[in-house]
Amino acid sequence: MKYPYLKNYQPAKDMAKIATIKSEFTNGVKDIIPLIIGAIPFGIIFGSLAMGSGLSFIGTLAMSALVFAGASQFIALTLLAAGTSWPMIVLTTFVVNLRHMLYATTLVPHIKNLGQRWKIPLAFWLTDEAFAVVIIRYQQQDDSPYKQWYFLGAALFMYLNWQFCTLLGLTVGQMIPNMTTWGLDFAMVVTFIGMVMPYLTEKPMWATVVVAGSVALLTFSLPHKLGLIVAALAGIGAGILTDYFLEGVPGK
Amino acid sequence: MNEVYLILGMAVVTFLIRYPMFALAGRVEFPKVLARALRYVPPAVLTAIIVPAVLMPKGTTLNLSYTNAYLVGALVAVAVGWFKRNLLLTIVAGMTAFFGWQILLRM
Incomplete structure (x- = not known):
């Protein structure tokens, strides 16, 4: 080695490509934004229909915070309004959310070396939307050691948006009269149609x-x-x- | 209180769907037959929700006439979803058709 001090030298062009924790996290946040735009009306409508279906204010916030699965939350409202018992709603939730097991299974090869302190929150925040962007990042052929930060950024941003939209629906949505008679439940139907078509x-x-x-x-x-x-x-x-x-x- | 059971029950089953594969990652081989079956879960569940909502909007009888704005909105969404393959565009087009048709019907 004639110039040992050059050993760690990286040309600026390559420097720009090196992923850092911060760049992975912010790219995750950025990449999920288009999907969040689709989820915003969904969350607001959930929040505004919830109390009319029989949930309390705190119960609505708790459901979005603890369950965090839009389709099953909507179906729970429909069942609740029809007077269905809670064990039956929980069973329906299980069937409706079973698709997340497919997402988790697909991600296993990429997350298997992470510790449980990563796996627990990433599993909790796994949604249709987060899966759609995260799997693309994992399939890119660079050996960034921080891809879990991309996952975290995308999933966490999706989560915060869902909580915010639920609150917005509960407060602002409640003030708009007769919102339930507008047929806003159609927003869920049309979102599902958009989700089925690519299959x-x-x-x-x-x-x-x-x-x-x-x-x-x-x-x-x-x-x-x-x-x-x-x-x-x-x-x-x-x-x-x-x-x-x-x-x-x-x-x- | 039933609401507490409902929310905790939904939270527990949902987490128990999302987490086990992560928890056991690398230690258990997931049966291929089951993995293949799982692929059909999302379209099956979503379609089972969509079809009655669109064709029986009042929840009791089939309504296949032009007076059913749900049906008109859904047909537009299917067409846009099929040709454009864009979720946001599908939602916007379907909602626009749904509300536009209701206004037309009242005129």
């Missing part, structure tokens, strides 16, 4: 959607929205069977 790229997914939709109509009169669970399970079964007939034995 419709393969035949088994079409089978899932057609069967789940048809069974949901046929079983609609079942008490406590049991039809929702029956229809979801029928749709999952239809997808697996179609996949099996087209591709052969699962697991190969």
Whole structure:
């Protein structure tokens, strides 16, 4: 080594590319912003419908803070307004949120070396939106050791926004008269339509959607929205069977 | 108090869905059959919510006529979602069609 002091020299161009804790965190925050824009009306509407459905003010804030799963929170409101018992709502929540297990499973190879003090909060903050941006960051081929900070930035920002929008709906949303008669529940329906469309790229997914939709109509009169669970399970079964007939034995 | 049970129950089941795979990461092999089945959960659940909400907006009978603004808004959202594949655009177009159709019906 003729110039040992050059050993640690990095050209400025490469310096710019080196990820730091701070750059990962702020990039996570930035990248989730488009998805947060979609979640804002969703959160405000949840907050403004909650008390009319039977939740208390504190209960609404607590649900957003502790459950933090938009679709299941909306369904809980619908069931609550229809007088459904709490164990039935919890069971429905389980079926509706089961999709998060798919997200967690997909992220396992990337987070397996982190300690539990990372895994617990990152799992708690795992949502459809956070998963959508974080998986893209993990799949990028750079060996940044701080990708968990990107995850944290995206997930934490999503969480804070959800709490803020719930509060906004509870306060400002409550002051707007007859908000519930405007049919704002349609915002949830239309958000879900937007979330389902990207799945419709393969035949088994079409089978899932057609069967789940048809069974949901046929079983609609079942008490406590049991039809929702029956229809979801029928749709999952239809997808697996179609996949099996087209591709052969699962697991190969 | 039922509200406390409801919120704690929902919080516990949701965390018990999100956390176990992280907790056991690297120590347990997740069965491939189960992983493949899980892929169908999101579209199945979401569709089971969407279809009755759109076709039975009053919660009791099918309404397939033009007077159903939910149906009109949903059809617009499906079309925009299919061609544009953009979540925000789908939401905005669907909501606009839904409210616009209600105003038209009242005229």
